[in-house]
Amino acid sequence: MCDFGFHENQLKVLLLKWKEGPWCLPGGFVKHEESVDDSAVRTLNERTGLENIYLQQFHTFGDPAREKGKKIVSAKSWISKRFISIGYYALVEFSKVNPQPDILSTECRWWDVEKVPALIYDHKQIMNKALETLRLDLNDHPVGYNLLPQKFTMPELQCLYETILGESLDRRNFQKRMLGLEILDRLKERKLGGAHKAPFLYRFDKRKYQKALQQGLKSGW
Numbered sequence: 001m002c003d004f005g006f007h008e009n010q011l012k013v014l015l016l017k018w019k020e021g022p023w024c025l026p027g028g029f030v031k032h033e034e035s036v037d038d039s040a041v042r043t044l045n046e047r048t049g050l051e052n053i054y055l056q057q058f059h060t061f062g063d064p065a066r067e068k069g070k071k072i073v074s075a076k077s078w079i080s081k082r083f084i085s086i087g088y089y090a091l092v093e094f095s096k097v098n099p100q101p102d103i104l105s106t107e108c109r110w111w112d113v114e115k116v117p118a119l120i121y122d123h124k125q126i127m128n129k130a131l132e133t134l135r136l137d138l139n140d141h142p143v144g145y146n147l148l149p150q151k152f153t154m155p156e157l158q159c160l161y162e163t164i165l166g167e168s169l170d171r172r173n174f175q176k177r178m179l180g181l182e183i184l185d186r187l188k189e190r191k192l193g194g195a196h197k198a199p200f201l202y203r204f205d206k207r208k209y210q211k212a213l214q215q216g217l218k219s220g221w
Contacts (some may be wrong), residue, residue, distance in 0.1 A: 001027055001043060012112060012113065022120050023119055028046070054146055055090050061086075093148075131164075153199040183209045184202045184203070185205050
């Protein structure tokens with residue numbers, strides 16, 4: 001699972017440190033009595049302590065050779081056998097996450113997606129596929145509700161989109177498009193403390209935001 005968070009203008013990903021090996025993406029096993037989606041929700045809650053988080057299934061990884069290479073456990077161990085992984089990405093609010101390692105790891109913490117360490121097996125490929133899917137999904141669904149504070153400025157929202165996309169966006173076009181989605185409420189408050197004219201603060205209209213998630217946007221950047 002790829003848990004993405006946004007902090008200090010950087011897109012972060014949550015990683016685990018194995019007890020006897022390198023870093024990896026958080027994951028878990030599907031219990032006999034639960035669905036795949038329920039398993040993903042439970043795993044996310046165990047790692048972050050959060051509930052009601054946006055989760056998106058994005059790919060299945062089943063190459064027979066995906067576990068080959070550097071082994072981190074004995075070849076006789078059950079965990080060294082072949083696994084098929086169903087990838088999900090989650091968008092979580094960085095400040096509310098209390099990262100928790102699992103029984104096989106010693107540490108769980110955030111990394112800048114541009115500076116992740118070496119990962120086990122094909123986990124770097126999984127992370128890259130999750131990021132690629134997230135970028136494509138921006139054409140169809142809004143993001144920001146779980147990545148920004150409750151109140152934010154238009155430049156802060158644009159910075160989030162630019163960080164995810166890895167490219168600059170025209171300020172006027174971005175603002176026009178975001179306001180045209182009708183998912184933002186402009187507040188009477190302004191953000192104080194900047195060197196320039198204080199920008200207005202915005203917040204998401206939760207009902208309209210959820211409707212946009214379900215119905216889609218159907219327009220590209």
